[in-house]
Amino acid sequence: MNDWSSCPAVERDPEKVSGAWVFRGTRVPVSALFENLEDGAQLSDFVNWFPGVTLQQARAVLEHAAHTLEAA
Template sequence: MKSSIIVSDPEILGGTPVFRGTRVPIRALFDYLQFSTIDEFLVGYPHISREMVNEVLAVIAKRVSAVPHRKRRETTA
């Protein structure tokens, strides 16, 4: 699943996933959410919009709720 909001580029923070167009790691959002709120994250990172946060959360939600693909068992005849 490709995301338009989450970017991982070896030239940006060594490939750490960041918000597109920034050097703000996605991990920073989840660090804030552990002890704080989205509003406080937005105050700390004013160049990140609420829409960007919502898009990241939607992408992550899709990834964690996706049904894993099962490998087919090969049968020998």
């Protein structure tokens, strides 16, 4: 299981988006990144479609997920 609490690019607040992990400072769920990439979007498309999410945040989330998979 991925422990998102150690990823500085995301946050979770029970009052925000039903407590889902979101990109810090936004209401954009982390899951939206993976769904869009799965559907063929480029990382640059994603950050253009979701104002407030930076390229650095998106990369940090992907790196965090990759490191989690490596550790498993």
